[in-house]
Amino acid sequence: xxxxxxxxxxxxxxxxxxxxxxxxxxxxxxxxxxxxxxxxxxxxxxxxxxxxxxxxxxxxxxxx
Ligand SMILES: [Zn+2]
Numbered sequence: 001x002x003x004x005x006x007x008x009x010x011x012x013x014x015x016x017x018x019x020x021x022x023x024x025x026x027x028x029x030x031x032x033x034x035x036x037x038x039x040x041x042x043x044x045x046x047x048x049x050x051x052x053x054x055x056x057x058x059x060x061x062x063x064x
Contacts, residue, residue: 012058018051020044031056 014031018041025046041051 010061013061014056014058016041016053017055017057018042019054020047020049020051022047022049025051026054027051 015028016031016035018027018029019025022044023046025044027042027045035053035056037053037056039053041053043049044051
């Protein structure tokens with residue numbers, strides 16, 4: 001509905017890491033509202049087991 005960005009402010013890009021408890025496969029994807037550490041993530045791309053969110057972190061946006 002309303003704009004998320006404000007002019008003149010650098011926003012950190014936030015990423016979520018999902019990790020498979022079976023084989024340790026890690027998947028990085030953009031953070032989505034409602035994500036939190038230990039929350040169940042998507043399916044592992046290797047073995048198909050449900051992953052868990054192990055890390056949420058921000059990166060500074062690339063400078064142009
Ligand atoms: Zn797996």
